[in-house]
Amino acid sequence: MTPHVVIGVDAGSATLRDADHLIQRLAAELALSEGVFGCTHLIRTGQPRVALSLALPDETAAARTREHLAREYPGTGTDAARAAAAGHRARTAGRAVLFPGAQAMAAATPTVAELLAHSAIDAVSVLGSPGPPDGALRLVTRGHIRPEWRSGRLVLAAVPAAGGALAPFEVPNPTPCCGDHGQ
Structure with a gap:
């Protein structure tokens, strides 16, 4: 199962540790499979923070994740979230917290x-x-x-x-x- 739908998340995490915990919490709340990739991305423009990206196996999982994020983190559609998703999608940026194995x-x-x-x-x-x-x-x-x-x-x-x-x-x-x- 190769993840192919990448979503960026900007929940305002101040540190890598906060972002790591958020990725782990989202994985548990959404019952994400072992095949999902979850990465952190340092954002150095504007307010420095850590954004996330999640690479999901299909559009169904992505839709469920987007719905959850919209409820829990309504401010996630930022430039930082888009940049995190783009870097992850291109596989040129991102520090992996979740990955197969x-x-x-x-x-x-x-x-x-x-x-x-x-x-x-x-x-x-x-x-x-x-x-x-x-x-x-x-x-x-x-x-x-x-x-x-x-x-x-x-x-x-x-x-x-x-x-x-x-x-x-x-x-x-x-x-x-x-x-x-x-x-």
């Missing part, structure tokens, strides 16, 4: 080869490395995998981790920067 892979410590074989992720890139990683390397997910659309491919950025493993570059609960310096 996301739950199973985040709950495991897969090898790179297993991740690529059992999820929608097309490639793993290791920061500072010129080529793809060895498929036998383990990926310590910490329950959190957020690949991004790049040039039509879903790519997970990773970094070296302890014991010769890799870890996703994005950590599950980042420490806020520059909060209370000097206090």
Whole structure:
């Protein structure tokens, strides 16, 4: 089942964490299938915020989703929502929160080869490395995998981790920067 109807959502999420939670909540409220893609998109124009995009399997699912969004988030037809949908549709922008294989892979410590074989992720890139990683390397997910659309491919950025493993570059609960310096 390949998702083909993309909807943009601008619910005014202030942070990636807020947007992640909203995508998860929408997936539960709408009983979205494992095959759905849900992405976040940083909006840097006007009021900075995070918009969402959902790629749904068919027009029936899209109509049901639009109806729900109109009830729950009446201000979602913004330029930011349209930009998020366009970037996702072109597969050139978007940080995937929902994607086929996301739950199973985040709950495991897969090898790179297993991740690529059992999820929608097309490639793993290791920061500072010129080529793809060895498929036998383990990926310590910490329950959190957020690949991004790049040039039509879903790519997970990773970094070296302890014991010769890799870890996703994005950590599950980042420490806020520059909060209370000097206090």
